[in-house]
Amino acid sequence: MIFLDSDVLLDVALKRNPWYVQGADLLKLAYYNHIEIATSPIVLSNVHYMISSGRDILKAELFIKNALTFCVFLSHEKEDFVNAFQSKFKDKEDAINYFTARRHGIESMITRNIRDFKRSEIPVLTPSEYLARIAR
Numbered sequence: 601m602i603f604l605d606s607d608v609l610l611d612v613a614l615k616r617n618p619w620y621v622q623g624a625d626l627l628k629l630a631y632y633n634h635i636e637i638a639t640s641p642i643v644l645s646n647v648h649y650m651i652s653s654g655r656d657i658l659k660a661e662l663f664i665k666n667a668l669t670f671c672v673f674l675s676h677e678k679e680d681f682v683n684a685f686q687s688k689f690k691d692k693e694d695a696i697n698y699f700t701a702r703r704h705g706i707e708s709m710i711t712r713n714i715r716d717f718k719r720s721e722i723p724v725l726t727p728s729e730y731l732a733r734i735a736r
Contacts, residue, residue, distance in 0.1 A: 601636040601637070601638050601672065601704075601705075601706055601707060602626075602635065602636070602637055602638065602706065602707060602708045602709070602710050602730065603637075603638050603639065603640075603674070603697065603701040603706045603708070603709045603710065603722075604626070604637055604638070604639045604643070604671070604710050604711075605639075605643065605694070605697065605709065605710065605711035605712075605713065606643045606646045606647055606650075607619075607711055607712045607713055608623045608626065608710055608711060608712065608727055609623070609639070609643065609644075609647045609663075609667065610647055610650055610651070611623040611712070611727075612624050612627055613647060613651050613659070613660075613663045614650075614651065619712060619727065622726075622727035622728045622731060623727050625727070625731055626710065626727055626730070626731065627670070630670045630671065631669075631670045635734070636672060637670065637671050637672065638671065638672040638673070638674050638701070638704065638706060639667070639671050639672075639673065639674070640673065640674050640676060640696075640697050640700055640701075641673065641675075641676065642676070642693060642696060642697060643697065644664055644667065644673075646693075647660075647663070647664065647667075648660045648661075648663075648664050651663060674700050674701065674704045674706075675700075676696060676700050677700075677703065679699070679703070680696055680699040680700045680703060681696055681699075683695070683699040684696040684698070684699050687699070687719065688719055689716070689717075689719060690716070691716045694713070694716045694717060697709075698717060698720060698722070701722060702721065702722055706722060707722070707723070708722060708723045708724070708725050708730060709722050709723070709724045709725070710724075710725055710726070710727055710730050711724060711726070712726055712727070714726065
């Protein structure tokens, strides 16, 4: 199971080029049950906020409803927050998601912001890197 970060979901929801295609390919693979995708409540909350802040509330709600059908949602625990705020991660939101993913045994973190996960013990890949890896 892989963990999708906010930026990948936003690339798809907002059709941001040049990243849209790779993100959409990941979601299609999950939709057709070829891979299992996980994310977190923080990620979905951020995605909803970012889409709806552009005044497109209906689009935000529809995207989240669709994501609910094929994503696994990992619960955060107090220990994830404790570990995040004791860690050397600069971005604490990424740290919370990282420690949540680690606790759940996630095989890879998928994000475009690889530099934010320098201290990760979990492989961190861009969507295109992950797609190339599973194509082998």
